[in-house]
Amino acid sequence: xxxxxxxxxxxxxxxxxxxxxxxxxxxxxxxxxxxxxxxxxxxxxxxxxxxxxxxxxxxxxxxxxxxxxxxxxxxxxxxxxxxxxxxxxxxxxxxxxxxxxxxxxxxxxxxxxxxxxxxxxxxxxxxxxxxxxxxxxxxxxxxxxx
Amino acid sequence: xxxxxxxxxxxxxxxxxxxxxxxxxxxxxxxxxxxxxxxxxxxxxxxxxxxxxxxxxxxxxxxxxxxxxxxxxxxxxxxxxxxxxxxxxxxxxxxxxxxxxxxxxxxxxxxxxxxxxxxxxxxxxxxxxxxxxxxxxxxxxxxxxxxxxxxxxxxxxxxxxxxxxxxxxxxxxxxxxxxxxxx
Numbered sequence: 389x390x391x392x393x394x395x396x397x398x399x400x401x402x403x404x405x406x407x408x409x410x411x412x413x414x415x416x417x418x419x420x421x422x423x424x425x426x427x428x429x430x431x432x433x434x435x436x437x438x439x440x441x442x443x444x445x446x447x448x449x450x451x452x453x454x455x456x457x458x459x460x461x462x463x464x465x466x467x468x469x470x471x472x473x474x475x476x477x478x479x480x481x482x483x484x485x486x487x488x489x490x491x492x493x494x495x496x497x498x499x500x501x502x503x504x505x506x507x508x509x510x511x512x513x514x515x516x517x518x519x520x521x522x523x524x525x526x527x528x529x530x531x532x533x534x
Numbered sequence: 535x536x537x538x539x540x541x542x543x544x545x546x547x548x549x550x551x552x553x554x555x556x557x558x559x560x561x562x563x564x565x566x567x568x569x570x571x572x573x574x575x576x577x578x579x580x581x582x583x584x585x586x587x588x589x590x591x592x593x594x595x596x597x598x599x600x601x602x603x604x605x606x607x608x609x610x611x612x613x614x615x616x617x618x619x620x621x622x623x624x625x626x627x628x629x630x631x632x633x634x635x636x637x638x639x640x641x642x643x644x645x646x647x648x649x650x651x652x653x654x655x656x657x658x659x660x661x662x663x664x665x666x667x668x669x670x671x672x673x674x675x676x677x678x679x680x681x682x683x684x685x686x687x688x689x690x691x692x693x694x695x696x697x698x699x700x701x702x703x704x705x706x707x708x709x710x711x712x713x714x715x716x717x
Binding site: 508 | 554558564568569606613657661664665
């Protein structure tokens, strides 16, 4: 099963907690009709609605989507103002997901900045080279005065 | 001196934070150096438009590193509340912990400034070699520019400490310790 044949469609980047909450809600609904229903029954029913053979297969697909570049990007996009989110100072300990999101943002920031500096240096070198080829560069001395 | 092992432990505890601060500082210093070089080399119009653009870009770099470093420090304090509560319980004063945090952010800032300046000089040296005899680069490091760079590093470190300092002043020791290391 691939998830395409189910009655419901998974969002592009599903949240594992959201699915777990859905399973618990489904269990509550099932227990009203059948008091002996277990969480595993609710999970299998939900997984089949999404077109998966089992709850484990659904979770594996969710984990794969979260680890995909799109999933990582969503992480980064959510994290960039993590420290300035309303009420962040009231939480004494951030959730594990928050810590991971911040780490993903830091990694992205380091890579982007290094790329930016390399592009700037390369661009300046290219401009100077083209200017020299066209005889536009006068003889000069540069005092590096940062 | 008694802070040195603690500073080292703090830097190693969350390496992503000092690495981000270091890279931001290198990027900003190189940005300032390279745009100023471009400002001198590229032909200027009648006014000083290019000078203004160079100053604006350097200012943009400063704001960029400040926001990133402030975010990193705020996250650091948020994630390490338990450690700071423990230090307070062991007898460290709030000022002592703030000094510790300030050093933790100032070290990568200062190392970043020096590295950025060296990299910018190296780049110009390479350019002057590649462009044969037309551009001569003189390795010239006026005291004023070193002073400005060091001052900007210290300013970034202090400014990025405002939010964490406020956060630390409101730390509930008993509640934080009771929650344990991992919440």
